[in-house]
Amino acid sequence: MFYNLLNFPDQSSSKILNLEIILEDYKPDLFMVCELNNQTGADAILNSLQFINPDYESAVFVTNSSDDTIGDQNYLQNFIYFDSRKFILVSQTQIQTIFRDFNHYTFKLNTTDQISNPIIIHFIVCHLKSSQDIPNPDLRFQMVEDLTNYLDGFPSSDYFILGGDLNIYTNSELAFIELTDATNNITFTDPANRVGNWHNNTAYLDVFTQSTRLTDALGGAGGGFDDRFDFILTSENVLTNPDIFYVTSSYQVFGNNGNTNCYNQEINSNSCNGVDFGITIRNALYNISDHLPVTLELQTNETLSTSNFNMTPTFSISGSNIVKDKLLIQLNTTAFKSDFIFVYNILGQKIESYKVQNLTLLQLNVSNLSNGIYYLIASNFNLNPLKFIKAN
Numbered sequence: 185m186f187y188n189l190l191n192f193p194d195q196s197s198s199k200i201l202n203l204e205i206i207l208e209d210y211k212p213d214l215f216m217v218c219e220l221n222n223q224t225g226a227d228a229i230l231n232s233l234q235f236i237n238p239d240y241e242s243a244v245f246v247t248n249s250s251d252d253t254i255g256d257q258n259y260l261q262n263f264i265y266f267d268s269r270k271f272i273l274v275s276q277t278q279i280q281t282i283f284r285d286f287n288h289y290t291f292k293l294n295t296t297d298q299i300s301n302p303i304i305i306h307f308i309v310c311h312l313k314s315s316q317d318i319p320n321p322d323l324r325f326q327m328v329e330d331l332t333n334y335l336d337g338f339p340s341s342d343y344f345i346l347g348g349d350l351n352i353y354t355n356s357e358l359a360f361i362e363l364t365d366a367t368n369n370i371t372f373t374d375p376a377n378r379v380g381n382w383h384n385n386t387a388y389l390d391v392f393t394q395s396t397r398l399t400d401a402l403g404g405a406g407g408g409f410d411d412r413f414d415f416i417l418t419s420e421n422v423l424t425n426p427d428i429f430y431v432t433s434s435y436q437v438f439g440n441n442g443n444t445n446c447y448n449q450e451i452n453s454n455s456c457n458g459v460d461f462g463i464t465i466r467n468a469l470y471n472i473s474d475h476l477p478v479t480l481e482l483q484t485n486e487t488l489s490t491s492n493f494n495m496t497p498t499f500s501i502s503g504s505n506i507v508k509d510k511l512l513i514q515l516n517t518t519a520f521k522s523d524f525i526f527v528y529n530i531l532g533q534k535i536e537s538y539k540v541q542n543l544t545l546l547q548l549n550v551s552n553l554s555n556g557i558y559y560l561i562a563s564n565f566n567l568n569p570l571k572f573i574k575a576n
Contacts, residue, residue, distance in 0.1 A: 185210060185212035185214070185215050185216065185438065185477050185478070185479045186216040186217070186218075186309070186347030186348065186414060186415075186416050186477060186478045186479075187206075187215070187216070187217050187218075187414075187473070187475070187477035187478075188217070188218050188219050188311070188349045188413075188414060188473055188474075188475035189203070189217050189218070189219050189220055189225075189472065189473055190219050190403055190404045190472065190473035190474055190475065191219055191221055191259075191260075191403060191404075192217070192219060192220050192221060192225045192229075192472075193221065193222075193224065193225040193228055194221055194403075195402065195403045196402075196471070198471060199471070199472050200228050200229070200232060201530065201556075201557055202467075202468040202469075202471045202472045203229065203232065203468075203472055204232045204235075204557060204571075205464065205465065205468040205506075205557075205573055206438070206465065206468055206469065206472070206477065207232060207233060207236060208236060208505060208571065208573070209465060209506070210438060210477075210479065211236060211237070212265075212479070213266065213267045213270050213271070214264065214265070214266045214267070214271060214291075214307070215229075215233070215264065215265040215266070216262070216263075216264050216307060216309045216347040216348075217229070217262065217263050217264070217265075217309070218260065218261075218262045218263075218309060218310070218311040218348065218349055219260050219261075219311065219349075219473075220245075220260075220261045220262070220263045221259050221260070221261065222259075222261075223245050226242065226245045226261075226263055229242075229265065230242050230265060233265055235571065237267065239267055239268045239269045240265055240266070240267060240268070241265070241266060241268045241273070242263065242264065242265045242266070243263065243264050243265075243273060243276050243287075243289055244276060245261070245263060246261070246276075246278060246287075247261055248260070248261060248278075248284055248285050249278045249280055249285055250278075250280045250281050250282065250283060250284055250285050260284065260311060262284075262285065262286075262287040262309040262310060262311060262348075263287070263309070264287070264289050264307060264309055266291065268294075269294060269488070269490045270293065270294055270488055270490065271291045271292070271293065271294060272291060272292045272293075272294050272298075273289065273290075273291055274290040274291060274292050274304070275289075275290045276288065276289050276290070277290075279308075279330060279331060279334045280330070281326070281327040281330040281331070282323065282326050282327065282330070283312075283313050283323060283327055284310070284311055284312075284313075284327070286308055286309070286310045286327075286330070286331050286334070287308070287309045287310070288306060288307070288308055288334075289306070289307045289308075289309070290304060290305075290306050290307075291304070291305050291306075291307065292304055292305075293305065293428065293484060293486065293488070294488055294489050294490065295484070295486040295487060295488055295489055296486070296487045296488070296489045297486070297487075298489070301486070303343075303427050303428055303484065303486060304342065304343070305343040305344075305345065305428055306338075306342060306343065306344045306345070307344075307345050307346075307347065308331070308344065308345070308346040308347070308348070309346075309347055309348060310327075310331070310346065310347075310348035310349075310350070311348060311349045311351075312324040312327055312328070312348065312349065312350050312351045312352070312359060313327065313351060314351040315351070316353060320351075321352075321357055321358065321359070322358070324350070324351060324352065324357070324358075324359035325357075325358035325359045325362060327359070328358075328359045328362045328363055329362060331363075332362060332363075332365075332368055332369075332370075335368070335369055335370040336369045338369065338370060340369050340370065341421065342370070342419070343418075343419055343421060343422050343425070343427070343428050344370050344372070344418070344419040344422070345416065345417070345418055345419075345422065345482075346363070346372055346415070346416070346417040346418075347415070347416045347417075347478070348414070348415060349413050349414050349475065350413060350414070350415050351413050352413070353381075353382065353383040353411065354380070354381040354382060354383060355379045355380055355381065355382075356381070363417065364417075370419050371419065371420050372417040372418065372419060372420075373417060373418060373419070373420050373423065374415070374417060375416070375417070375418050375422075375423065375430045375435050375480060376391055376435035376480075378390070378391045378412075382411060382412035383410065383411055383412075384410050384411075386444050386447050388412060389409070389440075389442065389443075389444055389446065389447060390437070390440060390442040391412045391435075391437055391440075392409050392410065392411060392412050392437065392440060392446075392476075393411070393412055393413055393414035393437055393440070393475050393476045393478060394409070394410075394411045394412075394413045394414070394474055394475050394476070395407050395408060395409065395410070395411070395474045395475075396409070396439075396450065396451040396452075396469055396470050396473065396474050396475065396476060397450055397451075397470060397474055398449070398450050400474075402471075402474075403474070404473065404474030404475075405474045406474070407448070408447070408448035408449050408450060409446050409447060409448060409449055409450075409451060409456070410447060410448055413475065414437075414475055414476065414477075414478050415478060416435070416478050416479075416480050418430055422482070426484075426485045427484060427485070427486065428482055428483075428484050429482065429483055429484070430480060430481070430482060430483075431480070431481035431482065431483050434479075434480050434481035435478075435479070435480045436460075436478075436479050436480070437476050437477070437478055437479075438461070438465075438469075438476060438477040438478070438479050439451055439461050439465060439466055439469040439476045439477070440456075440461070440476055441456060441457060441458020441459070441460050441461055442458060442460075443455065443456055443457060443458050450470060451466050451469055451470050451476065452466040452467045452469075452470040463575075464506050464573065464575040467575075498515075498516050498519045498520050498567055499513055499514065499515050499516065499520055499525075499560075499562065499567060499570070500513070500514045500570065501513060501514070501560075501570055501572060502514045502545065505570070505571060505572040505573060506572070506573045506575055507550060507572060507573070507574060507575070508551070508574070508575065508576055509549065509550065509551040510547055510548065510549060510550065510551075511547070511548040511550050511572055512545060512546070512547055512548075513525065513545070513546040513547075513548060513560070513570075514544065514545060514546075515540070515543065515544055515545070515546055516544075517542060517543070517544055520540070520562070521564055522540055522562035522563040522564045522567075523539070523540055523563055524537050524538060524539060524540060524562075524563040525537075525538045525540060525546070525548070525560055525561070525562060525563070526538075526560070526561045526562075526563060527548075527550075527553070527558050527559070527560060527561075528558065528559045528561060528569075529556065529557075529558055529559075530556065530557050530558075530559075535553065535558065536548075536550075536553070550572075550574055553574045554574065555574050555575050555576060556573070556574055557571060557572075557573055558571070558572055558573075558574060559571055559572075560572065
């Protein structure tokens with residue numbers, strides 16, 4: 185997943201809570217972000233990820249090192265998080281440009297034969313200069329040229345993934361032409377195969393990522409849903425090589441239902457309804473950023489060196505953890521030793537208590553709770569809490 189977080193964690197203290205809804209739903213193995221302002225924001229996201237899965241780790245947070253003489257953009261950083269059961273971080277590098285860094289992270293897949301047959305994959309996270317106004321398209325091109333020159337130093341057989349807010353309006357823009365130039369040492373391609381004149385063109389609405397809002401009062405851009413600015417591109421060999429490859433048709437803009445009525449509307453409006461993303465997800469996306477995240481799936485034919493346990497959890501949520509009236513809890517009655525299950529809000533206040541009966545499936549009535557994030561805690565406190573989201 186790649187996501188422009190819009191000046192995270194600034195603007196609103198609720199952004200991390202809304203981001204948790206997205207991360208709980210998608211659970212990315214690798215999470216690339218831009219517009220991350222500081223170490224505090226980086227740590228907050230890592231803490232949220234580790235609540236979902238304690239095996240999440242991050243790279244080392246660094247600030248922009250590029251010489252920015254155009255405007256003060258040094259507070260907008262790129263970063264990456266990853267599931268350490270599947271990826272091993274080998275190195276990280278900053279690629280300087282005239283404006284902002286490209287951040288290069290080299291990973292090794294955590295495979296069973298990683299010593300004799302290591303599979304290395306490179307991730308580039310970026311944020312190109314915005315705006316159609318001159319000279320900004322040329323500045324984007326100059327930034328990409330710096331990346332192209334840097335990539336000349338790598339074997340052409342290496343695997344690369346680029347996630348970024350490219351701020352481009354059409355495939356005829358020089359920055360996109362440079363990224364996809366077949367004569368480059370590393371040639372990027374659009375795995376979605378949706379290349380064209382994206383701006384204000386509803387034929388490409390399924391890959392639109394901005395703006396989620398009509399107003400700019402929340403920060404970022406307004407104007408509604410009419411542009412494809414955010415991309416995940418792959419090197420050409422990722423489409424064909426069995427070591428690590430793109431899963432066909434897995435490219436998706438998270439939160440975009442592909443509803444043409446959504447054109448120039450807000451992402452949480454009825455015009456943007458659809459089967460893939462309900463109102464809870466779209467409300468959270470609206471509140472986080474003017475951009476939508478982009479996702480795709482990668483697959484390898486190698487065996488990952490991860491432990492597989494078939495243990496039945498002591499207690500777990502049955503079905504979705506986003507509920508309206510009733511929450512189903514699956515209990516392993518031979519291992520669960522608590523008499524009560526407590527509900528706490530995000531402030532650490534106990535809201536409800538439920539008496540545990542000798543049942544394998546416990547149904548909790550949560551209809552009286554206000555919308556928000558809650559935690560289930562067993563009364564003996566020896567079990568990890570469970571998180572659920574109440575949403576009407």
